[in-house]
Structure formats: structure tokens, C-alpha cells
Amino acid sequence: MITDKTKQLLSDHVDMRLVAVEGDEPTADRNSIVQLDPDHPGFRDQEYRQRRNQIAQLALAYQPGQIIPDAPYTSDEHGVWQAIWTALRPAQQQHACAEYISALTRLSFASDRIPQLREVNEKVIAISGFRLEPVAGLVQPRVFLENLADGVFLCTQYIRHHSTPLYTPEPDVVHEIVGHGVTLASPRLAELNRLFGKAVRRTKSTDALEKLSRLYWFTIEVGVLREDGMVKAFGTGLLSSAGELEEMHDAELRPLDVEAATSQDYDPTHFQPVLFCADSFDAMYQSLREYLAHW
Ligand SMILES: [Fe+2]
Secondary structure, eight states: OOOHHHHHHHTSOOOGGGTOOTTOOTTOOTTOOOOOOTTSTTTTOHHHHHHHHHHHHHHHHOOTTSOOOOOOOOHHHHHHHHHHHHHHHHHHHHHBOHHHHHHHHHHOOOSSSOOOHHHHHHHHHHHHSOEEEEOSSOOOHHHHHHHHHTTEEEEOOOOOOTTOTTOOSSOOHHIIIIIIIHHTTSHHHHHHHHHHHHHHHTOOSHHHHHHHHHHHIIIIITOEEEETTEEEEOOHHHHTOHHHHHHGGGSEEEEOOHHHHHTOOOOTTSOOSEEEEESSHHHHHHHHHHHHHTO
């Protein structure tokens, strides 16, 4: 039965970035601002909308290489981080793969305030050479993925509305930092992100771009693997959501077959009924690396 609580957790992580391959425009603007839908939790909160615009302006004015300006989060918003962190930490300790846990230790987040991109960026650059760059809203899949080739992760900076700490209809700073930021502090996961970007750059057709987007989804976003006989997450979408980390054990697990993953459809707005599970971190790393390098 789907209770209200389950419903909330259900959409805890939604990354629509990779879905809209259709209409892929090479000239897509990396700073196209997201309009809030009438059913967005923050739609009627003028203060929240104003802050979202202010944060979007920071991104619009940002020039690559500059220090990322701090976002003006409120104490309610720091409270959102605290609520998420309280739910997420135990879930991660139980369900995250070792590679993630050790990268997380390197970033050492405070439990009571949202880390600024600036702080996360300094550490990630030092570890893997990857850097975060703020964007005003969601960008086209091709733009998002191609930037990875240059070691650039285009990153939203706003946080979800404080009325729904466990629900966000779009990737927010929590997903970006706790999911992607941490995995980019793993040199091997950072390398796979770069290889995805380079493969996308060599890809011309929309069909082929869709295949790569699906593979990115089933690995970097919702990938799982076996560790000491247990199923553990290495996917950023799972790792940034306590609800997803619990639910992943109910998914149908298929052995990781990168070719099969490129043609598996998915719906990012629900828990994943099918996940691809690698035999180990090394096996995942090797097969993905090989596949992307020869793409
Ligand atoms: Fe994501």
C-alpha cells in the first residue's frame, strides 16, 4: 500500500535531466531557467521563489573558473538538510558501497547546514580534478553529459522547499552534493563520468545519445553492485535518498550487462522496478570503462 510517507519518499530523487533526449539541440542553453509548476511545493511561497531566482542569478552571472558564490539559504533550509541527513546517514551506512563511504569521509559534511558548492568544489578538485559549476536550472541531457568530458559537473544550487524535506520534483543541491559531489570525490567514479562525457561528444545520432543516457542512468544514477554477498549502491540517485536506498532491495536485479542497459527504458519519477547489479565495484568499473572507451 502506498501511504503518504511512501509517496513522499517515492519522489525523493527525481533526475529528469537524462530523460528529455527528444528535441536534443546542440545549441541548448546551459542556463535555461526552470519554471515552477503549479503543483511544485514552493509554487505559492513568494519568498522561496524569490530566493530561487536569486540563486539562479548567481549561476547566470557565474564565469567558469571563478569561486562559486555562496547561496543565501535560510535556517528552514538548513533544517531541510538536517532532516535529510538524519534519515540518510544510517541508510547509507547500511546500503552504500565502500567506494562511496570512503569518498564521503573525504568530504566530511556538517550535519546541520547545507554545504556550499564552493567548499565541496575545493575538495573535489583536489581529489579528482573534477569541478562543479552552478547552473540556473536543468540543462539539456547533451549539454549536461558533454560537460563531463571536461571534468565539469553542471550543478543546481537551490534546495527543495522546506515543507517537503523528503520530496523534490527536480534534482536539488542535496542530490547534487550527496550524490554526484561525493562520487566525484572517488577518482575511479570521476573517471567513468569523464568517459561518459567523451563518449557523448563522439555521438551524433539521437538514438545513440539515448542509449548512453540510459547507461548513465542505470550505472551512475541507480547502479548497484555486490559487496561481501550484499547488494550495495553506487548510484547517485539511490545514495541521495533514504527511500530509494530502502526500496532498491525490492527491485528485480539483473546482472550488469552494459549493452542491455543501453536499451532498458526507465521512469525517473518512480522507484526503479529493474536495476542492474555488478558482481563487484571492480567488475563494474572495468566493464563500463572498456565499453565507454570503445564507444
Ligand atoms: Fe543525478
